[in-house]
Amino acid sequence: MPQLNGGGGDDLGANDEMISFKDEGEQEEKISENVSAERDLDDVKSSLVNESENNSSSSDSEQAERRPQTRPDSESYEKTRDYFSEALRRHQDGGFFKSPHYPGYPFLMIPDLTSPYISNGSLSPSARTYLQMKWPLLDVPGSAGLKDSRSPTPGHLSNKVPVVQHAHHVHPLTPLITYSNEHFSPGTPPSHLSPEILDPKSGIPRTPHPSELSPYYPLSPGAVGQIPHPLGWLVPPQGQPMYSIPPGGFRHPYPALAMNASMSSLVSSRFSPHMVTHPPHSLHQTGIPHPAIVSPAIKQEPSGDNISPSMHAKSPGPPKKEEDKKPHIKKPLNAFMLYMKEMRAKVVAECTLKESAAINQILGRRWHSLSREEQAKYYELARKERQLHSQLYPGWSARDNYGKRKKRKRDNKPDSTPEDFSIRNKKQCVQYLPSEKMCDSPASSHGSMLDSPATPSAALASPAAPAATHSEQAQPLSLTTKPEGRMHHHFPVPGKAMSIPVGTSGSQSTTPILTRPIPFTSLHPSMLSPPSPFHQAALHSHHALFQSQPLSLVTKSTD
DNA sequence: AAACCTTTGAAGCGA
DNA sequence: TCGCTTCAAAGGTTT
Numbered sequence: 001m002p003q004l005n006g007g008g009g010d011d012l013g014a015n016d017e018m019i020s021f022k023d024e025g026e027q028e029e030k031i032s033e034n035v036s037a038e039r040d041l042d043d044v045k046s047s048l049v050n051e052s053e054n055n056s057s058s059s060d061s062e063q064a065e066r067r068p069q070t071r072p073d074s075e076s077y078e079k080t081r082d083y084f085s086e087a088l089r090r091h092q093d094g095g096f097f098k099s100p101h102y103p104g105y106p107f108l109m110i111p112d113l114t115s116p117y118i119s120n121g122s123l124s125p126s127a128r129t130y131l132q133m134k135w136p137l138l139d140v141p142g143s144a145g146l147k148d149s150r151s152p153t154p155g156h157l158s159n160k161v162p163v164v165q166h167a168h169h170v171h172p173l174t175p176l177i178t179y180s181n182e183h184f185s186p187g188t189p190p191s192h193l194s195p196e197i198l199d200p201k202s203g204i205p206r207t208p209h210p211s212e213l214s215p216y217y218p219l220s221p222g223a224v225g226q227i228p229h230p231l232g233w234l235v236p237p238q239g240q241p242m243y244s245i246p247p248g249g250f251r252h253p254y255p256a257l258a259m260n261a262s263m264s265s266l267v268s269s270r271f272s273p274h275m276v277t278h279p280p281h282s283l284h285q286t287g288i289p290h291p292a293i294v295s296p297a298i299k300q301e302p303s304g305d306n307i308s309p310s311m312h313a314k315s316p317g318p319p320k321k322e323e324d325k326k327p328h329i330k331k332p333l334n335a336f337m338l339y340m341k342e343m344r345a346k347v348v349a350e351c352t353l354k355e356s357a358a359i360n361q362i363l364g365r366r367w368h369s370l371s372r373e374e375q376a377k378y379y380e381l382a383r384k385e386r387q388l389h390s391q392l393y394p395g396w397s398a399r400d401n402y403g404k405r406k407k408r409k410r411d412n413k414p415d416s417t418p419e420d421f422s423i424r425n426k427k428q429c430v431q432y433l434p435s436e437k438m439c440d441s442p443a444s445s446h447g448s449m450l451d452s453p454a455t456p457s458a459a460l461a462s463p464a465a466p467a468a469t470h471s472e473q474a475q476p477l478s479l480t481t482k483p484e485g486r487m488h489h490h491f492p493v494p495g496k497a498m499s500i501p502v503g504t505s506g507s508q509s510t511t512p513i514l515t516r517p518i519p520f521t522s523l524h525p526s527m528l529s530p531p532s533p534f535h536q537a538a539l540h541s542h543h544a545l546f547q548s549q550p551l552s553l554v555t556k557s558t559d
Numbered sequence: 560a561a562a563c564c565t566t567t568g569a570a571g572c573g574a
Numbered sequence: 575t576c577g578c579t580t581c582a583a584a585g586g587t588t589t
Contacts, residue, residue, distance in 0.1 A: 397570080
């Protein structure tokens with residue numbers, strides 16, 4: 001991984017990758033950056049097809065095959081964009097969440113109404129039309145903030161904000177804040193979600209320190225209800241409510257979170273309208289689904305200290321084993337997952353593709369095409385998610401969820417040949433074809449950046465954009481990248497360095513299907529170089545979040 | 560009905 | 575420290 005902080009790349013991950021990236025990036029950056037973003041979808045689709053058909057073909061040949069294509073239009077994208085621009089404008093005009101403009105965070109972030117980590121029942125897709133919010137930074141200094149957060153709804157705030165949003169109008173960052181609410185169940189929220197957090201060890205309720213709270217977690221049920229929806233200003237262009245808020249108004253399942261200046265700025269700058277899964281059956285008495293849902297398969301906190309008695313009492317159905325009663329605490333979403341949640345709806349809207357596997361491939365490519373700065377946002381969000389998660393569930397371990405799912409058995413073991421996969425995938429890919437034409441996906445929201453790193457800072461700060469572009473051009477078919485190594489960009493964030501993997505994931509080593517090793521030639525040179533420009537840009541964009549801490553790029557060596 | 564597929568990233572564990 | 579495994583989301587597909 002490139003040593004962003006000026007190192008000599010001492011800590012870089014796969015050096016070879018870096019080098020490759022640099023080389024290719026330099027060569028193709030100019031020619032590719034303008035077209036790649038717009039072609040990503042097409043590329044992916046074609047890649048899906050090509051890969052299945054030509055899985056054995058060399059990447060070089062495919063690269064050669066790759067040719068610039070003009071995208072018919074990006075109307076839908078523009079629409080969405082316009083919509084959000086309008087929404088943002090209104091929002092800013094609204095005043096409540098008025099905030100400074102952060103280029104890096106031109107989005108409106110809405111606090112999540114529910115906890116993404118407690119899994120419970122399932123929510124029908126159709127129900128996922130409610131606005132879900134997460135509060136941005138809640139680092140309220142002092143207890144006053146917390147107190148305020150729990151206090152009755154401010155008079156100037158209204159919780160009667162329509163939150164129903166069309167899926168296609170999901171803001172790009174929606175996923176970041178839109179944790180699935182599918183696991184909500186009616187009933188009393190677990191104690192750990194109540195305003196007071198029980199100390200896992202002592203079992204004594206404690207008031208979480210503001211710093212402990214992630215901006216993306218909703219306030220506790222008690223406090224949440226008091227908080228008006230930040231998107232009250234957000235209404236569809238047609239005047240029809242895009243969002244609907246349950247009678248009870250918004251309720252935040254998480255411990256009291258206070259909003260302070262920084263938070264408000266985040267709210268305004270990072271909140272975005274997004275869909276909220278809102279299963280009627282799981283609605284909290286307030287009308288808002290409670291995040292803490294206990295599903296049969298749900299796993300409870302190791303100590304159970306964080307689970308309120310009511311939570312246990314509300315276990316649906318006949319008594320089950322204790323294990324079954326345990327709430328299943330989901331893993332915090334990583335950056336890519338956040339990105340996926342955000343962009344999935346958009347990709348689906350742009351394409352007729354419905355299969356998640358295909359969508360994910362597209363998303364994976366898009367992810368790589370994101371600028372470093374954009375990715376950094378997600379990494380930062382993910383980091384905060386993890387931080388909050390660890391605070392909410394101190395005793396939780398990723399290990400706790402092991403075995404919850406059926407062990408994935410990939411047949412593509414040693415004996416499986418690439419052909420086997422290609423055949424199998426080919427079939428799937430073929431299915432995608434029909435929609436391909438409909439998928440003339442407009443440039444992604446990120447596309448604009450990619451298309452025109454107008455400003456030096458953008459260009460410098462967004463090396464990834466070009467990089468992705470390169471990779472796409474160079475390796476249009478490399479839907480699956482088997483990382484041969486990892487590079488991490490570490491973006492120091494308050495209290496913790498943020499690692500931004502620029503290489504491919506080393507995980508799922510068993511996933512080689514349809515894969516063509518991602519050429520690390522796609523890596524952008526800037527990744528290797530000192531990050532100062534990016535650092536500055538990142539700092540600027542994350543100013544609100546970091547609130548002071550300069551971004552220093554730290555590279556983690558994976559070699 | 561459950562697992563699979565697919566993506567990247569984080570975490571855990573064994574060597 | 576490295577490499578591998580598992581899980582996180584999502585929803586159509588497959589078993």
